[in-house]
Amino acid sequence: MDAHWDFANFTYREVENLPNGIRTVTRSLDPDVMDVIVSHAVGMIDRVGQKDDPKIFIQSPTLDAFFLHGDEIMSDVEVTDEGLVVVQT
Numbered sequence: 791m792d793a794h795w796d797f798a799n800f801t802y803r804e805v806e807n808l809p810n811g812i813r814t815v816t817r818s819l820d821p822d823v824m825d826v827i828v829s830h831a832v833g834m835i836d837r838v839g840q841k842d843d844p845k846i847f848i849q850s851p852t853l854d855a856f857f858l859h860g861d862e863i864m865s866d867v868e869v870t871d872e873g874l875v876v877v878q879t
Contacts, residue, residue, distance in 0.1 A: 801827065802873070810879045811864075817873025828874050835865045835876070 800823055804815040816831070818824040837844075843857035856863065866877045 808877070808879070811877065813875070813877045815873045815875050824874070828869060831874055831876060832867060835867060838863060839865070 800819045802815075802817050806813040816827055818827060838856050838860040841857055841860040843854070864879045866875075868875045
């Protein structure tokens, strides 16, 4: 598991590789930042599921693969006391 605080953005992120996917936990000390994180994550997961690839010029090959196979990715999103928990398989 990889985890770190980004004090410049007041965020903390844990990433755990699962046998069939990934689990991330993101949280912020700032409630406004947390609201933006949740909104962005939910919006992007929806966009990936619809294979609505924006094809921006700085997009990583990883995002290309996500959008290509978006209809095959199962996402579970939950806001808990731990933070925004996203499990993707």
